[in-house]
Amino acid sequence: MKTQSILKFFAFSLLITQLFCSCSKPSQESNESQVKPNVIIILADQWRAQEVGYMGNTQIKTPNLDKLASESLIFENTVTTMAVCAPWRASFLTGQYPLTHGVFYNDKPLPNEALTMAEIYKDQGYATGYIGKWHLNGHERGEHHFSSRDLPVPKDRRQGFDYWKVREVTHNYNNSFYFDENDEKHTWEGYDVFPQTDSAISYFQKNKENPFVLMLSYGPPHDPYFSAPKEFQDLYDASTLEVRPNVPEALQDSARRVMAGYYAHASAIDFAIGNLLDALDKAGIADNTILVFTSEHGDMLMSKGVLKKQRPYDEAIKVPMLIRYPAKFGEKSRKVNDPIGTPDLLPTLLGLSDIASPESIEGQDFSGELLAGEDLGNEAALIMLPVPFHEWKFQNGGREFRGIRTKRYTYVEDLKGPWLLYDNEKDPYQQNNLVNDPEFSELQNQLEGILMEKLKVTNDTFLPADEYMIQYNYLYDAQDSLRQPNYLEVNR
Template sequence: MKQSTKRILLWILAAFIGFRILLLFGGCAPAPVETNDSPPNIVFIFTDDHAQAAISAYGSPYHETPNIDRLAREGVLFENCLVTNSICAPSRATVLTGKYSHLNGQTTNGQLFDGSQQTMPKLLQAAGYETAMIGKWHLRSEPTGFDHFQVLIGQGPYYNPPIRTATDTTRITGYTTDIITDLALDWLEDGRDDKKPFLLMYQHKAPHRNWQPGPDHLTMFDDTTFALPPTFYDDYSTRSDAAAQANMRVDENLNAYDLKISQQRPLNEAQLEVWNAAYGPKNDAIRDNPLEGQAFDEWKFNRYLKDYLRSVQSVDDNIGRLLDYLDEDGLADNTVVVYASDQGWYLGEHGWYDKRWMYEPSLKTPFIVRWPERVDPGQINESLVSNVDFAPTFLDMAGVEIPADMQGKSIVPVLEGGTDTAFRDAFYYHYYEYPASHCVQPHYGVRTDRYKLIYFYGLGQWELFDLQEDPDELNNVHGQAAFTEIQAGLEVRLAELREELAVPDDPRPYPPEPCNSDAEGWDGYDAG
């Protein structure tokens, strides 16, 4: 190359560098954010059917969850994380795709998840992340977008779970919540490529039905009696016909296997030993002192609630193990830790267990984010965020472009900006699965910070709640003169959201199919 040409190229290079420096430090350019340059690791802790009411950071009236509370203390707790469709597989599909059920194809638990579509783990993987999925997958199709997976088969058992990998299936002896954590820690320690940032989806079965506690907590709460929740004997007056039609009452619909008054399913020797230690003496007591009426309802509620809380307690213990590992290994600062469940759950509110409804206990799911490098600790945020926002948020955290067809949006501005950051004025919800377990009528609706409008389209019936005046949603004010304007505004917003989100037209006239979940047999246990 001629000297003169070389000189010209050097000048061009110098001018380019100067321009870049000007961009970085010039008066009109934003100040650079001082952070670690490497993209953060993401640990997504995901449980199944965990109610906010069973986390002390959310004000549980029942128990303490010190390790989840620690995450909340060190991060941001979202009070209003709303799910798009309150049931297992649809929630999981929404988390993976950043899309509502009608677009990702998973409207109910009955479908096979289409793993060929775009997902957040695939996009992170393509951007150089190492991706792993360990624990409960529950999407029937083979996991895609992961460098490594070790998953339960279907719902998986609470004890001695078969664990499936890309190449084989091995039964591991022990309590599933502990085992999933062992596998996650093994992967963090020895399994991953430590030159890459990682996404670890660490997903528990617990506290899904039928709530089998671990060996460490079999007798926890034995000396406690919990009072029935104030709405336990809800008679569903003022509501549509849907609530009264459902079969998910603690006092009527829990069966012997749920309540551990019968083994029913064949148990192996190890399971039998645990079962006898935990329930043998308690069942002797109930046999010798038969109960009836409200006393029997209270007994059932306590049996149910205590097993549920015991299952949660092991989740909390294991989250402590994981947080300790991140500290000890020096990973904590540049690792985002997220805690969430696939939906909320009823702990006797309205008399119920299970989920599905757009009512608050199942619409809301726990959501806590800790990100020491970027987010101030100890925040409580009331923004209307959602599980549809998880995928775009993780991509944003990783510096990966969010695809235009994702329907959620990044929560990062809220995480960094705090409570005054505007996020979403109204949220769309849609539940589809019917006829199915528990006979909950399909419905959709809109929730704002204060109001909730629900349409049960199989019944052609509406409900409207003022959450400020009626937080328990006992008083349906739809059609009342005082709410005419509010109702009209919500109807408009609902139609707008349905259009924005490309929701197909109402499936009316809805086929008047009969629903009888008493005849479901054991299928109810696979109902996510």
């Protein structure tokens, strides 16, 4: 694919987007024999909320997502409860908080006993499929922490998914390998986003006569930032990109370079999603399909001088989310402003599918509000980090925290007490910490009360990290991740 062709594609896609925004799309004929909706989840890894055209970003090229947004519910405050890969996945599939399902640290196993999305839908007669990154098999105590990443996931560890083209974890997105249902090893030829999308299209073409739930889990735009196909890298000139004001001046050139590579991954994914959407229309099942696009967590991208995730700032905890379901929501976009947390996603999808949530689910079902055309009525979403590790371990400033993200405010406590308070409406780049400012004491007390109630409801006693590692019989991945005895004295 030549760069010129890509540029023509984006120009054409942008024109189509404008046409879709200005007029209604003809109604698609539904498959009358199918009553139960299909469910397709498109999951990106480390794609932060601000980096899509439909959210007002004029320098990233995402014409297919922009078109999808023109037909979807646009969630403006989707909050990842714990901004790390494996914990998000476990919370999404179970509808539970990390301290319930026990995956609050990467490369730890989700228990076989967990009741998950695929098992619930399968019990209702659905076919189930999973393609791409899994990151829930984990490793046994005492094994190397990356020991399972290159191995097949045993059948009893697939949590109810039958169709299976999966790699536990890789951040090599070119000619990477995966395993099928029979543990046979194969290669995704080229940039893996594209053949993974082709597999998803093949799956729903073959299963369109019966209800199915399919999860398509991409690896990028997670770092490494510079491995997207060249034609997508050529779409961006790093020197022309604007960075967020909270990127330190000394790091702005580095941030532009990283952003250019990150944007290239995002545009490549957008291109693949365009192919999937076209195929869904041609299959004749788009109207009766609940299509979700979202991400596990964001990326700081040099905001506040750091990369990646785990931290309680918006760049890490806020992710994009679109839900399109023409049969119930019509074909016009609508914004949803109230916050929604990771454990709320599964019960809401079940509600939209007319499936009752099992008692094991802790999240809230907001399907009723969405179907009624209302906002969620949700005051705040809980955010947490029970155990700092990897890039934000104790030795480089990591700390345990609990907090909330409301529509307007962020409030966070660490083990010493109140830590962060931001008015995100007046201070969208979170540069002015209002915590313990007497002028905002009433607001702080109000937000603290909301946080305490959230912790009470979720049975979270907010203990030091070591307590959870002992409780779940986990080991830290490396000695330099250990929490030192004098941690509280030297921290902050």
